[in-house]
Amino acid sequence: MLELDSFLPYRLNVLAKRVSRQLARQYQDRFGISIPEWRVIAILGREQPLSSNDIVERSQMDKAKVSRAVAGLVERGYLSRQVHPDDQRLLRLAFTAEGRALYDRIAPLALDWERRFLAALTPTERAAFTGLLDRLEARLAAMASEDETAYLLSGEANAERLRKAAADMDAGKGILRDIKD
């Protein structure tokens, strides 16, 4: 029987959402920074300058969200946005002096919050926990690519590929049918 309290996807979601909210309280009201904006700042904090696309890759946010977060930060004077001289599609995003100062104020708050949160665990437990997270992430990635394969074959969304696959199967290239079912 499905017990929601012990159902891991549910537990992870509730925990992650609560963590995000509480952490955001450390900087949202004080600095007027949204969660996506904070992520952009955190990424630039360790590497500069970056293009929007670099930030998309590092942040796991979609490019629209990054675009909006960057626009807000540029508008408020925390980031400078220049066009890359060698490739005019690319931006060169970097902190202004104000942006750097902002990062220097928020980063310690975030790290301190994390430290207080993780004080619930001993160092050994912390290591164990992050190790288990690594494993789960890897498993998830593996399942995602399996699903991707199945997806191409079942084709709810990609009529083009589905038709080709169906044609192949009709043509007797039925090896894939077993995988599909």
Add this chain to the structure above:
Amino acid sequence: MLELDSFLPYRLNVLAKRVSRQLARQYQDRFGISIPEWRVIAILGREQPLSSNDIVERSQMDKAKVSRAVAGLVERGYLSRQVHPDDQRLLRLAFTAEGRALYDRIAPLALDWERRFLAALTPTERAAFTGLLDRLEARLAAMASEDETAYLLSGEANAERLRKAAADMDAGKGILRDIKD
């Protein structure tokens, strides 16, 4: 220095979101059920009938979201919604025959997905992981109530309480000032 890849709030968020998305693929396309709707169904699966408020408490969703999920499920004939005879503010939400059948089809899919996901860990590791999650949840709850206290005193959001506190401080009851700063 703040390394986003190892920053736990960030890792939890990315993992939880990916888990949700992948799990949702098990039922969204097949049954036209959204994530909030699935949560309502999962909760009713173990206890029936419930009021909207009961579902709010058990699901950690806000009442607007629950209201909309329930409305959708009622409209499509999966739930019956009656007024409670003893308290007409309360609803008595329960599966219809179709709703029960839907639950009986989705729940195994969800559990099976979880089983495949958790196959990344040994039983011992799984137990360790859920135990660590318990501890982190408890820590978060403790931090939330600490914050709640600080919040009432700093009062960004509650002008009423802030004004009272300010009046008290002006009146010389300044014991709280140290806490506030």
Add this chain to the structure above:
DNA sequence: CACAGATCGTTTCAAGTGAAACAAATAGCG
């Protein structure tokens, strides 16, 4: 060199979200 396709970042649009206002019903207090 031309041009078809890929890449980058922005914008649009429809859907989802949550805080707050709300109506209806009940509880509690004088």
Add this chain to the structure above:
DNA sequence: CGCTATTTGTTTCACTTGAAACGATCTGTG
């Protein structure tokens, strides 16, 4: 009792989200 406060669930409204369309730029191939 009568009236105020609280509880319950819905709706409104402003905002966020992400998929898709888009314009601009670059790349690769013939």
